[in-house]
Each structure stands twice: as structure tokens, then as C-alpha cells.
Amino acid sequence: MKNGRDGGFIYWKLNYRKKFIRTLWTIPVVIFLSIQLFVSDFPPRLGMFLWVLLVVTLTVQLTYTYVKWKSER
Numbered sequence: 001m002k003n004g005r006d007g008g009f010i011y012w013k014l015n016y017r018k019k020f021i022r023t024l025w026t027i028p029v030v031i032f033l034s035i036q037l038f039v040s041d042f043p044p045r046l047g048m049f050l051w052v053l054l055v056v057t058l059t060v061q062l063t064y065t066y067v068k069w070k071s072e073r
Contacts, residue, residue: 016069023061030054 014022033054037047 016065016072020062020065020069023058023065026058030058 011019011022034051037051040047042050
């Protein structure tokens with residue numbers, strides 16, 4: 001079976017196009033977690049650190065999978 005042809009439960013077997021789409025679906029999760037970080041009882045510094053970590057990780061992952069998907073052609 002060709003890489004990325006199945007439904008996609010196993011992330012590392014997906015092609016980069018499907019990895020990019022799957023990463024896009026995590027944006028609402030990051031937004032929800034960001035809201036929870038700021039309204040919860042986390043210390044402000046820890047909350048800001050976790051928020052920056054979430055946003056940077058999502059941005060890097062989106063950029064990387066997009067570039068790899070476009071170079072796959």
C-alpha cells in the first residue's frame with residue numbers, strides 16, 4: 001500500500017499532505033488549551049511559557065509539513 005493511502009490513524013505512515021491537514025485540525029485544540037491556560041489557576045509565568053511552547057510547536061510543525069508537502073511533488 002502506498003504511503004498515505006489509508007485512513008491515517010498512524011501518523012508516521014501518512015504522506016506530508018495528510019500530515020499537514022491533520023496538523024491543521026489541531027488548531028482548535030491549541031486555541032482551547034490557550035484559553036484554558038489563561039483562565040485557570042496556573043502561575044502567570046508557567047501559563048505564558050506553556051502558551052508560547054504550544055504556539056511555537058504548532059507553527060514549526062505547520063511550516064515544516066507544508067514545505068515538505070510542496071517539495072514532495
